[in-house]
Amino acid sequence: MEDRKKFNYQSVLMPILLAFVMAVSLYLGTLITQPQSESFFFPTKEQKISGLNKLNELLHFVEEAYVDTINKNQLLEKSFNDILQSLDPHSYYIPPAEFDEANEPLEGNFEGIGIEFRIINDTVTVISTIGGGPSEKAGLLSGDKIILANDSVIAGHNITNEKVMKLLKGPRGTNVKIGVLRKMKSETLFFTIKRDKIPIYSIDASYMIAPKIGYIKINKFAKNTYFEFLEAAENLKNKGMEKMIIDLRNNGGGVMNAAIEIADEFLDQRKMIVYTKGRKRNKEAYLATSKGNYHDLPLAVLINENSASASEILAGAIQDNDRGIIIGRRSFGKGLVQEQIEFPDHSAIRLTVARYYTPAGRNIQKPYNDGLDNYRHETYIRMEKGELFSVDSIKYPDSLKFFTPKGKVVYGGGGIMPDYFVPIDTIGYTMYLSNLHGNAVFQEFAFYYMEKEKKKLSMYKNLNDFKKLFQVNEPVLLSFYKYAEELGVSKTENEIKLSKKIIQNRIKAHIARYLWKEEGLYSVLNEEDIMIKETVKLLSK
The missing domain is CATH 3.90.226.10 (2-enoyl-CoA Hydratase; Chain A, domain 1)
Known part of the structure; x- marks a missing residue:
C-alpha cells in the first residue's frame, strides 16, 4: 500500500458493484434450471433498476431462497475481495476487524502494553519490555510468565499469538490487569498496566x-x-x-x-x-x-x-x-x-x-x-x-x-x-536446519540459555565484546541438540556435520538479539552472510 491521499469511496465502489452484479447475474443464469417463478420482491421486466439496487435484490433473493442458511453480510464482504483480486494481486478489501492491524505497520505504531513475548511450553513468556513503555514502567521483567489478562486465563495448548494480542492490545489510556509468575516468587504477581502508543521501528x-x-x-x-x-x-x-x-x-x-x-x-x-x-x-x-x-x-x-x-x-x-x-x-x-x-x-x-x-x-x-x-x-x-x-x-x-x-x-x-x-547461499543447509527454523528452536533455546547463564553473559560489557569473546562451543551445542530433540526436532550425524557452522552462528545471533535487540541479531548474522562479505569487498576497493 502506497501513501496516497484518500477520496470518496462511492466513486470507486459503484463501478465495482455494478461489475459484480453483471458477473453474478450471468453466472446464476447458467446454473438455475428450475422453471422461473414470479418473485414477490423482484421488479417486473419493464422496470429499470440500478446496479446497486440489483445487488441488494440479488442478496435478498439468495438470503430468502437459498437451500442453506447464509449470512448476507459475510457473503457481501467476500464478494468485495473476489472482485478486487480479479483486478490485480494487490487490490483487496480490509474488513473492519482487521483495519487497525492492517494500518499499524504503515503508521509506525500501535496501542498496547509494550512487550515482546513468545509462547514457550504453552506459556506466554515476556522476552523483553520496550524501554520507557507501559510494561517497563509497571515493573514487568524479562522472563515473567503471563497467565492472566483481565481474569482471562492465557495459558495451555489452545493459546495463540493472536489470542494474546487481542487481550493485551487496546485503545490508548485503557487498562489491562495481568497476572504473572516470576522466578523466586511463590505467589502470582498482579500488575495494572495503562495501554499507550507503542512504536513499530522500521x-x-x-x-x-x-x-x-x-x-x-x-x-x-x-x-x-x-x-x-x-x-x-x-x-x-x-x-x-x-x-x-x-x-x-x-x-x-x-x-x-x-x-x-x-x-x-x-x-x-x-x-x-x-x-x-x-x-x-x-x-x-x-x-x-x-x-x-x-x-x-x-x-x-x-x-x-x-x-x-x-x-x-x-x-x-x-x-x-x-x-x-x-x-x-x-x-x-x-x-x-x-x-x-x-x-x-x-x-x-x-x-x-x-x-x-x-x-x-x-x-x-x-x-x-x-x-x-x-x-x-x-x-x-x-x-x-x-x-x-x-x-x-x-x-x-x-x-x-x-x-x-x-x-x-x-x-x-x-x-x-x-x-x-550474488546467488542464494545453500552451503550447509539441511532438512534439520530447516526444521530448527520452522519450529523457532533458535529463538527458544537462546532465551533458555540467557535465563540459565545470566551471570556469565553479564560479563560482556557490550556487543562488540560479546562478538569477539563468546563462543558456541561443544557443551553449548550438545545442550542445543538436546533442547531441539525435546521440541521434536531430531537430527542425523551427517546433518550436524553439514550445518554445524550455521547452527553456531544462529545460536550466537539469537542470544545477541535478546541482549542487544535486532542490532545484536544482524551484526552476528552478517558475519557469515556472503552477500554482506561481497558488498564490503566491493566498497573497500
Whole structure:
C-alpha cells in the first residue's frame, strides 16, 4: 500500500458493484434450471433498476431462497475481495476487524502494553519490555510468565499469538490487569498496566560493519522510516562513516513517500526519483530537492527476491541515476500503486490506481495474467528455473531494455536486476536446519540459555565484546541438540556435520538479539552472510 491521499469511496465502489452484479447475474443464469417463478420482491421486466439496487435484490433473493442458511453480510464482504483480486494481486478489501492491524505497520505504531513475548511450553513468556513503555514502567521483567489478562486465563495448548494480542492490545489510556509468575516468587504477581502508543521501528540495525563503512537494515517503509533513517545515518556519520550499505532484503515495501524521501538524500537537485500514472491519474513526477545530506557518499543497496514495492522504488532511483551499486538477486517485481479508501464502518479497500516508473522509464511490475496462485508462487518458479543460483538463468527480451544516463543497460517488466548478482547461499543447509527454523528452536533455546547463564553473559560489557569473546562451543551445542530433540526436532550425524557452522552462528545471533535487540541479531548474522562479505569487498576497493 502506497501513501496516497484518500477520496470518496462511492466513486470507486459503484463501478465495482455494478461489475459484480453483471458477473453474478450471468453466472446464476447458467446454473438455475428450475422453471422461473414470479418473485414477490423482484421488479417486473419493464422496470429499470440500478446496479446497486440489483445487488441488494440479488442478496435478498439468495438470503430468502437459498437451500442453506447464509449470512448476507459475510457473503457481501467476500464478494468485495473476489472482485478486487480479479483486478490485480494487490487490490483487496480490509474488513473492519482487521483495519487497525492492517494500518499499524504503515503508521509506525500501535496501542498496547509494550512487550515482546513468545509462547514457550504453552506459556506466554515476556522476552523483553520496550524501554520507557507501559510494561517497563509497571515493573514487568524479562522472563515473567503471563497467565492472566483481565481474569482471562492465557495459558495451555489452545493459546495463540493472536489470542494474546487481542487481550493485551487496546485503545490508548485503557487498562489491562495481568497476572504473572516470576522466578523466586511463590505467589502470582498482579500488575495494572495503562495501554499507550507503542512504536513499530522500521530500522532493525545500524552500525559500522567495517572501517569507514556504515550499515543500515530497513525492514519496511512506514510514516516514521525517513526520520529513523536520518537519525541512524547521522549516528554513523559521527562514527566515521564514509560509505554506506542499505539492506533492503526481505523488505516488502510500504509507504511510497518514505522511499522517495530517503532517495532524495542521495540524489542531486531535480533528478528524477520516480513517477506514477494511471488511467484516471495524470503523470506525477517526484524529483530530488536540494536538501540531501549524502549526495557524494559511496552507496550500495542490497536486494533479493522478497524486496518489493517501495524497496524497488529506492533501488530503482539509485540504479537509474547511476548513483550507487545494487547487489543481490532480482527483486520481487511490484510496480503498482494503491490508494486506501475508507468506509464509515471502519473497513477499507486498497485499490490499484496507478503504475510507477523508475527514472529510466521502466515499470518493473511482473506479469499476473496466469492467476493469483502462480503470481504468489513466482519466486518458487524462479528457484526451479535456477535463477536464484545463476545469473545466466535470467533472460530479458530487448523490448524491456532501458539505459541509464551513463549508458548502463537496465531492464523492466519484472523487478530490479542487480548490478552485481550474488546467488542464494545453500552451503550447509539441511532438512534439520530447516526444521530448527520452522519450529523457532533458535529463538527458544537462546532465551533458555540467557535465563540459565545470566551471570556469565553479564560479563560482556557490550556487543562488540560479546562478538569477539563468546563462543558456541561443544557443551553449548550438545545442550542445543538436546533442547531441539525435546521440541521434536531430531537430527542425523551427517546433518550436524553439514550445518554445524550455521547452527553456531544462529545460536550466537539469537542470544545477541535478546541482549542487544535486532542490532545484536544482524551484526552476528552478517558475519557469515556472503552477500554482506561481497558488498564490503566491493566498497573497500
